[in-house]
Amino acid sequence: MDQQILSKMHQLNQMEINVGKLAEQKSDDPEVKRYGHRLVRDHQMGDRKVTMLAKQLNLSLMTPQLQMPEEQQKMQMQMQMVDKLKTLSGKDFDNSFLPAMVQGHAEAISMLKDAEGKLPEQSPVRMLISKLLPILQQDQQLAEDLQKQGK
Amino acid sequence: MGTYTHAHPGLAGIRHRPYAAGALAGLIAGIVMIVISMIVAAGTGAGATMPLRLIAAALFGVDALVGGMGILLVGLIMHLAFSAVAGVVFAGIVGNVRTGVAFGAGIVYGIIIWAVNTLGILPATDPTMSARSALMPGWWFVFHLIYGGMLFLVPVLHRAPTVLHRAPTGER
Numbered sequence: 001m002d003q004q005i006l007s008k009m010h011q012l013n014q015m016e017i018n019v020g021k022l023a024e025q026k027s028d029d030p031e032v033k034r035y036g037h038r039l040v041r042d043h044q045m046g047d048r049k050v051t052m053l054a055k056q057l058n059l060s061l062m063t064p065q066l067q068m069p070e071e072q073q074k075m076q077m078q079m080q081m082v083d084k085l086k087t088l089s090g091k092d093f094d095n096s097f098l099p100a101m102v103q104g105h106a107e108a109i110s111m112l113k114d115a116e117g118k119l120p121e122q123s124p125v126r127m128l129i130s131k132l133l134p135i136l137q138q139d140q141q142l143a144e145d146l147q148k149q150g151k
Numbered sequence: 152m153g154t155y156t157h158a159h160p161g162l163a164g165i166r167h168r169p170y171a172a173g174a175l176a177g178l179i180a181g182i183v184m185i186v187i188s189m190i191v192a193a194g195t196g197a198g199a200t201m202p203l204r205l206i207a208a209a210l211f212g213v214d215a216l217v218g219g220m221g222i223l224l225v226g227l228i229m230h231l232a233f234s235a236v237a238g239v240v241f242a243g244i245v246g247n248v249r250t251g252v253a254f255g256a257g258i259v260y261g262i263i264i265w266a267v268n269t270l271g272i273l274p275a276t277d278p279t280m281s282a283r284s285a286l287m288p289g290w291w292f293v294f295h296l297i298y299g300g301m302l303f304l305v306p307v308l309h310r311a312p313t314v315l316h317r318a319p320t321g322e323r
Contacts, residue, residue, distance in 0.1 A: 031218075034216075035217045037198075045196055048196075049286075138216070138282065142213050142217060145213070145214050
């Protein structure tokens with residue numbers, strides 16, 4: 001179970017790093033660019049902690065197996081969203097990027113909370129999730145705030 | 152030769168106002184602390200401006216993480232103001248002790264500030280900083296030790312004007 005969760009976290013981090021880099025390049029708004037930069041840095045830091053823990057636990061990170069049809073569907077939608085964002089720029093980019101970040105982070109938070117609840121209290125993976133969850137919540141809040149400000 | 156004293160009117164004033172030495176020492180300690188924390192933040196990938204943003208987050212919430220230069224300036228001013236006030240409080244507690252004693256007391260004071268910040272003030276007033284400092288607990292502790300240790304400057308600055316005043320003029 002640890003391997004599956006860490007692999008999901010790793011995949012999520014990689015996706016957010018890529019999307020954050022897109023925002024730095026494609027948005028015209030300085031705050032949205034800075035948000036993209038923040039995403040890159042937060043998820044690079046998160047990913048370092050995930051890969052370090054995987055190494056400590058002697059686990060290899062793999063492509064997570066998506067058993068539920070909803071999980072597969074979500075993953076497919078996320079890939080489509082990234083492909084769509086690659087084609088946009090300026091305000092059009094922001095209009096798709098920010099709602100996607102609000103929703104994407106909500107799903108990631110829900111997935112991690114679910115995993116946290118299933119893990120034993122002393123599990124190092126659970127402890128890592130507890131530390132990273134507030135960061136994800138801050139990134140979600142930021143996307144919401146930027147959206148409200150009409151970015 | 153009395154001009155030596157006149158060349159340092161600000162320092163000469165500190166002799167009569169021990170709390171001014173505390174404020175100045177606190178300010179210097181705060182500058183050292185923030186510079187080191189910015190270097191560490193840059194080195195760990197969080198970004199050099201992160202410490203200033205996290206301080207400003209006490210006023211602006213999570214939005215401080217993407218704010219412009221104004222946010223950084225507010226963060227810097229807040230940090231220096233807290234640093235100076237904490238220096239004044241320290242000067243009031245320890246008074247004019249030996250430098251080594253001030254250093255030891257400063258370390259203890261830094262640990263107390265760290266504990267009060269981590270367990271009480273930050274979770275209530277700046278959850279953004281609270282969550283992110285938890286990701287680097289070792290460094291977070293060290294930054295407070297650096298601030299506290301630098302307060303050895305309180306007695307040094309308190310005595311400095313007396314030395315400057317006496318030696319060249321031969322007064323008293």
